[in-house]
Structures are given as C-alpha cells and as structure tokens.
Amino acid sequence: MTKMIQVTDVSKCFANRTVLSHIDFEVAPGEIIGLIGKNGAGKSTLINLMRGLTEPSDGMIKLFGQTPRTKVIKDKIGVMFQDSFGLERVRGNELIQLVRSAYSYPISSLL
Structure with missing residues (x-):
C-alpha cells in the first residue's frame, strides 16, 4: 500500500543554519496527524517542503508515491x-x- 506521505531523513538548511534535521515519518491512508511545536521549530518549513515550494537539503519527500513538485501532486493537496x-x-x-x-x-x- 502506498503511503500518503513519506518523509525520509529530511534536513533543511538556510545559509549555515539547520532548520530541520533528519526528520522521518509516514502517514498511511486514513491516518490523521498534526504538526505541533514552538515558534521557529520548523513546522512551516516542513509544510513548504511537502508542498514542493522548496527542496530539502537532504532526504526525500513523497506524497502519494511521487515527489511534491509534480502537477498531479499539487492538484491533490491543499493548505x-x-x-x-x-x-x-x-x-x-x-x-x-x-x-x-x-x-x-x-x-x-x-x-
């Protein structure tokens, strides 16, 4: 079964600052999750990565088994x-x- 969301060893750096470090999680069909954390914890950065608005520095993100930057995926997600x-x-x-x-x-x- 294809995972709805698959985030594997994702890191994101801006200049010399690491914002996300080695994030791993999966979301199965029908599963509901929430992102919680303090201001500046990287929640919006992770969402932007999953929307395909920016690329991870390391790691891989798949939505419905495909990369987030494809038109097919962009037509399936909303914010x-x-x-x-x-x-x-x-x-x-x-x-x-x-x-x-x-x-x-x-x-x-x-x-």
Whole structure:
C-alpha cells in the first residue's frame, strides 16, 4: 500500500543554519496527524517542503508515491491558511471558488 506521505531523513538548511534535521515519518491512508511545536521549530518549513515550494537539503519527500513538485501532486493537496485574512466576510461558495482557482479539477468534484 502506498503511503500518503513519506518523509525520509529530511534536513533543511538556510545559509549555515539547520532548520530541520533528519526528520522521518509516514502517514498511511486514513491516518490523521498534526504538526505541533514552538515558534521557529520548523513546522512551516516542513509544510513548504511537502508542498514542493522548496527542496530539502537532504532526504526525500513523497506524497502519494511521487515527489511534491509534480502537477498531479499539487492538484491533490491543499493548505489551510493560519490566519483568516478577513474570511468572516466571505460566503461559503466564494471560499470554494477561491480554493478551486488553484486546482485543475472541476468544481463539481468538490461538491
């Protein structure tokens, strides 16, 4: 069975600063996990690596058995913003349209 998320020996360095060091975990289909930690612990960096926005310095990340930078993978994942940036004024269908604009599948598949 293909793991939904597979992070193997991932490290990330910026300049001479190590932000993540040898991270390993897997997420099976149907499993739910959470990333918790103090500010500056590397949570956002790990999410950005899994989204394919940046590359790990070492190690490997696979989502659905593929690297995160492929279009197929980018169409399968989404991110919930930490701050609402005024979403209290946005209607539900407007929010769906906003999120849908980032993906290539039809909106009817969301409903």
